[in-house]
Amino acid sequence: MMAHKKPFFYIFTFFMLSICFVPIFGDTNGQILIRFKGFLSNNNALNNWVDESNLCNWSGLLCTNNNFYGLRLENMGLGGKIDVDTLFELTNLVSFSVMNNSFEGPMPEFKKLVKLRGLFLSNNKFSGEILDNGFEGMVNLKRVFLAGNEFNGHIPFSLASLTRLLDLDLHDNSFGGNIPEFQQNVFRFFDLSNNQLEGQIPISLSNEPLTSFSGNKGLCGKPLNPCNISPTKSIVHPNSPPSTQGNRNKHKRLLRVLIVVLAIVLLASIVALLFIQSRRRRRSVKQLKPILGLQQNSQKTQSFKETQSIDLAGDFSKGENGELNFVREDRGSFDLQDLLRASAEVLGSGSFGSTYKAMISNGPIVVVKRFRHMNNVGKNEFFEHMEKLGSLKHPNLLPLVAFYYKKEEKFLVYDYGENGSLASHLHGRNGIVLNWSTRLKIIKGVARGLSHLYEEFPKQNLPHGHLKSSNVILNNSFEPLLTEYGLIPMTNKNHAQQFMASYKSPEVTHFDRPNGKTDIWCLGILILELLTGKFPSNYLRHGKGGESSDLATWVNTVVREEWTGEVFDKDIMGTRNGEGEMLKLLRIGMFCCEWSVERRLDWKDALAKIEELKEKDSEDESFSYVSEGDLYSKGVTDDDFSFSVVTDSHVDKIGNVTD
Numbered sequence: 001m002m003a004h005k006k007p008f009f010y011i012f013t014f015f016m017l018s019i020c021f022v023p024i025f026g027d028t029n030g031q032i033l034i035r036f037k038g039f040l041s042n043n044n045a046l047n048n049w050v051d052e053s054n055l056c057n058w059s060g061l062l063c064t065n066n067n068f069y070g071l072r073l074e075n076m077g078l079g080g081k082i083d084v085d086t087l088f089e090l091t092n093l094v095s096f097s098v099m100n101n102s103f104e105g106p107m108p109e110f111k112k113l114v115k116l117r118g119l120f121l122s123n124n125k126f127s128g129e130i131l132d133n134g135f136e137g138m139v140n141l142k143r144v145f146l147a148g149n150e151f152n153g154h155i156p157f158s159l160a161s162l163t164r165l166l167d168l169d170l171h172d173n174s175f176g177g178n179i180p181e182f183q184q185n186v187f188r189f190f191d192l193s194n195n196q197l198e199g200q201i202p203i204s205l206s207n208e209p210l211t212s213f214s215g216n217k218g219l220c221g222k223p224l225n226p227c228n229i230s231p232t233k234s235i236v237h238p239n240s241p242p243s244t245q246g247n248r249n250k251h252k253r254l255l256r257v258l259i260v261v262l263a264i265v266l267l268a269s270i271v272a273l274l275f276i277q278s279r280r281r282r283r284s285v286k287q288l289k290p291i292l293g294l295q296q297n298s299q300k301t302q303s304f305k306e307t308q309s310i311d312l313a314g315d316f317s318k319g320e321n322g323e324l325n326f327v328r329e330d331r332g333s334f335d336l337q338d339l340l341r342a343s344a345e346v347l348g349s350g351s352f353g354s355t356y357k358a359m360i361s362n363g364p365i366v367v368v369k370r371f372r373h374m375n376n377v378g379k380n381e382f383f384e385h386m387e388k389l390g391s392l393k394h395p396n397l398l399p400l401v402a403f404y405y406k407k408e409e410k411f412l413v414y415d416y417g418e419n420g421s422l423a424s425h426l427h428g429r430n431g432i433v434l435n436w437s438t439r440l441k442i443i444k445g446v447a448r449g450l451s452h453l454y455e456e457f458p459k460q461n462l463p464h465g466h467l468k469s470s471n472v473i474l475n476n477s478f479e480p481l482l483t484e485y486g487l488i489p490m491t492n493k494n495h496a497q498q499f500m501a502s503y504k505s506p507e508v509t510h511f512d513r514p515n516g517k518t519d520i521w522c523l524g525i526l527i528l529e530l531l532t533g534k535f536p537s538n539y540l541r542h543g544k545g546g547e548s549s550d551l552a553t554w555v556n557t558v559v560r561e562e563w564t565g566e567v568f569d570k571d572i573m574g575t576r577n578g579e580g581e582m583l584k585l586l587r588i589g590m591f592c593c594e595w596s597v598e599r600r601l602d603w604k605d606a607l608a609k610i611e612e613l614k615e616k617d618s619e620d621e622s623f624s625y626v627s628e629g630d631l632y633s634k635g636v637t638d639d640d641f642s643f644s645v646v647t648d649s650h651v652d653k654i655g656n657v658t659d
């Protein structure tokens with residue numbers, strides 16, 4: 001009788017012992033981490049990995065509510081071995097980052113860590129091919145950052161097969177071959193630039209920005225140039241199964257169709273070219289009309305040169321065509337004729353019309369901006385308003401120099417800013433990287449300029465009305481100068497509703513109720529744009545409506561998740577000792593983008609908070625990239641400055657959740 005009860009007794013005893021003495025059978029997180037550290041070289045930055053009772057204070061550990069969930073071992077000079085088997089024992093590990101260190105060799109076998117949601121290996125010296133199954137089974141992965149390494153071979157299929165992938169950064173590697181079809185094709189961040197990829201970009205990725213693919217000599221197809229289909233060059237992925245006879249026939253048929261299409265396109269292009277040329281010959285006389293809308297004098301006019309240079313000369317000054325009115329006393333060095341004779345080039349074309357840079361001989365360089373959609377105001381009102389704008393003097397407002405009035409359209413003459421617009425630096429890849437200190441200087445200047453407008457137009461709801469990065473001009477020392485301010489009262493409402501930045505705020509988009517804090521919404525979007533480097537999609541001119549909440553929503557989503565550090569533009573991400581201040585600015589930006597107008601900062605508070613920012617964190621403020629919890633608790637000492645992100649109810653109301 002006793003004998004057959006024995007096995008039950010042993011199993012029971014074993015079970016009880018296992019419960020009571022867990023540490024005998026499994027190490028604690030602290031012990032596992034210390035073992036993990038033992039594999040790392042140059043690990044002095046982890047010297048405080050000692051007292052286990054204080055685990056969440058260890059360098060590089062990410063915790064929420066005192067529970068460990070991730071490692072952020074960035075910028076620590078680490079090398080050696082990343083022992084994945086040890087990491088595997090950390091059952092709560094969902095985020096792993098060793099960005100900006102000195103790890104080398106092949107990518108470790110992270111696929112064992114199936115719970116990982118974020119894997120960040122950028123800016124090390126990892127090299128070699130990643131096996132096709134390198135990410136197999138990692139069904140939770142949302143963010144993969146492998147940029148700035150020496151990976152080669154093709155992009156692994158298991159990576160392309162991840163269904164939850166949101167951010168993928170592979171730029172600055174040597175990945176080759178074709179881009180595989182990605183399962184997930186709506187990315188929040190996607191960058192394959194500067195690799196050796198070739199062939200056609202899959203159609204599912206054609207909406208990604210052009211810059212995501214630049215620096216890959218062999219790539220073609222939307223958004224890059226169309227592919228030249230050559231019969232000898234396959235655009236099929238090299239790892240696709242070998243073609244069957246049926247496939248080959250299909251390709252032949254496709255090729256034939258393509259050749260016919262190409263021939264038609266070629267023929268159409270030749271006809272179009274001939275047509276354009278014949279029009280150009282006629283247009284050489286008309287060119288001035290689109291610029292200044294005046295009667296042309298065929299003898300004096302010239303056509304666009306290839307460089308888009310243009311001669312402004314014409315009979316502009318004829319009485320019936322109006323005259324140039326100077327609004328600043330300190331600008332008497334040129335007259336209308338000088339301006340008309342100046343050689344000019346097109347800077348761009350905005351929602352109102354084109355903008356030209358005019359180089360007056362023996363005079364200044366000025367910018368002439370054409371304004372249509374201002375024909376609902378009377379002449380006197382327009383003149384008075386221009387006088388007022390011309391009288392504004394502030395180091396962060398681009399001076400209005402003169403204006404030209406015609407009923408149908410107006411031209412405003414501004415000073416020229418040597419460094420173009422903030423937008424061109426943030427999104428144009430012109431080679432100049434704006435570091436944190438420059439960005440801070442810019443946002444401080446923007447806030448000061450905007451505040452001056454609030455002071456000068458105390459009764460107006462929208463003293464700027466069109467604050468966005470292309471209307472922040474940078475002078476030779478990158479001091480920002482606001483332009484296109486104070487134009488709302490002159491602008492036809494319908495046009496303003498469609499195109500002007502302030503009309504993209506939630507209160508105007510949904511309730512048509514601009515208020516004294518609406519320009520602050522635009523300031524908030526500008527701050528988020530400056531910090532994230534992301535282009536707010538409402539800037540695109542795709543017709544009526546369109547909110548500017550996309551960027552604010554995205555930032556909120558990222559903050560709501562654990563990886564606040566990812567929010568920052570990669571060009572300022574490596575900033576040392578400034579992260580705390582960057583985070584403070586992020587908070588200010590989010591606070592300016594409060595949907596609830598009551599909770600949104602007003603201009604005085606926004607200015608005061610921005611003025612307090614410093615380039616470097618103060619010494620007593622230790623900081624590492626933070627979780628949402630940290631965002632609430634760190635970096636800001638003023639308790640009154642309580643912070644709230646866009647709430648779910650706000651988001652639901654608009655139905656605009658991005659994640």
Ligand SMILES: Nc1ncnc2c1ncn2[C@@H]1O[C@H](COP(=O)(O)OP(=O)(O)OP(=O)(O)O)[C@@H](O)[C@H]1O
Nearest residue numbers: 347348349350351352355367415416417420421470
């Ligand atoms: N004063 C200036 N100095 C130097 N560059 C300028 C100046 N004003 C405008 N630009 C450049 O000209 C480009 C075109 O300006 P424009 O105002 O026509 O377009 P926009 O700002 O994109 O649109 P919008 O008409 O909605 O303001 C800008 O992106 C900017 O780079």
